[in-house]
Amino acid sequence: MKCPYCGYTESKVVDSRSTEDSMAIRRRRECLSCSKRYTTYEKVEDIPILVIKKDLSREYFDKSKIINGLIKACQKRPVSRAQIEQIAEEVEKQLSNRMCTEVSSKDIGEMIMNRLKMVDEVSYVRFASVYRQFKDINTFMEEIKNLMGNK
Template identity: 55%
Template structure:
């Protein structure tokens, strides 16, 4: 694994941990040259899954897009990167269990919102505002009122 700081190829594993759900391994590494530490993730490569977008076009499933969306929603919130990774792993596992070849982007968005709502309501509202394309203040108020009723 190449060091992201000095580009050295040689590093040693300092610590390895399995993710909460066992779907990935998190490794802390130390570069043999510059002695700085960095984290890598190892996961099983799964069969291809296509996402059907709103316009009908299809693209390969990309877990990084889900992680990026969750990370944006959780920015400056008390949600760790490990928790976000676990959310994505859970969503990906559920998708692969439920769908053999294709899944709609709507189904993915609903799964993300479900996880965020259970973890952090502010992150949920942030994600929902983009995902559901809120156009005015009333959309925000309606979503917040629904959260209060639960």
């Protein structure tokens, strides 16, 4: 790490603490040459996850897309924004823990539905109807029967 003032490469850490979101470590450093202090941040490098879509194209994973889809499915339902964000966070964390670089959109949809089913069944059916692209009323009824049979 070069000192931003004199360019010297040696420094000592004076103070170290987590950031408010606990996603990085903030370090106060003191240059061993000019004795000026500066701050650095250290965080874990994210491995980008690519989502393989139905048409086999790929795009970067975007948690906000999950949140937006859940907001639509949960409209006018007793599901809080915190619950929606928790589902999205759990899915993102599960994907990161897999240590894979690619995942199918189908897998992501299933993860979301498994969690949403436990939060609100109506929102689950709404999400499933869009995600699974129900062809007709019979497919829709089968999903509802499956939901009722699992109780």
